[in-house]
Amino acid sequence: xxxxxxxxxxDEYFMELAHAAARxxxxxxxxxxxxxxxxxxxxxxxYVGSPKGLPHCDDVGHLMKKVTHDNGAVTQHCVxxxxxxxxxxxxxxxxxxxxxxxxxxCRMTPCRTCAMLIINCxxxxxxxxxxxxxxxxxxxxxxxxxxxxxxxxxxxxxxxxQKG
Numbered sequence: 607x608x609x610x611x612x613x614x615x616x617d618e619y620f621m622e623l624a625h626a627a628a629r630x631x632x633x634x635x636x637x638x639x640x641x642x643x644x645x646x647x648x649x650x651x652x653y654v655g656s657p658k659g660l661p662h663c664d665d666v667g668h669l670m671k672k673v674t675h676d677n678g679a680v681t682q683h684c685v686x687x688x689x690x691x692x693x694x695x696x697x698x699x700x701x702x703x704x705x706x707x708x709x710x711x712c713r714m715t716p717c718r719t720c721a722m723l724i725i726n727c728x729x730x731x732x733x734x735x736x737x738x739x740x741x742x743x744x745x746x747x748x749x750x751x752x753x754x755x756x757x758x759x760x761x762x763x764x765x766x767x768q769k770g
Contacts, residue, residue: 652694
């Protein structure tokens, strides 16, 4: 029996599974994965990737769109892929799996659109590795909706090839 072995907590274990799912992601601007669980059982996983049957960023490059924000700032975003959280929710819908009462594990604070989907699915808790640089609106929506939000690391995550 090994005395040095440290069994991971449930949160650590499920976050490790989210990181494993992220290895399947097909956009280098933010390789992210997601795991949704309930009662310590994995329900679904998802990762960043193009819609089924469409080309991936890793194969054909990014599909960039400029976004002008209320404060006048202009950022660029790749719109070729579906977010990990969205893909996990779609996987649940395709399989007829209810997510009510679940916990979602992901790389960083979900975007506004993902946050709205998470709330409407009845997911009760979101656990993120890090904060997203534009996640304040999602954090506020979760607070208002009563979705518990936890972070492993409260620092904002900078990711490879981030351009806004």
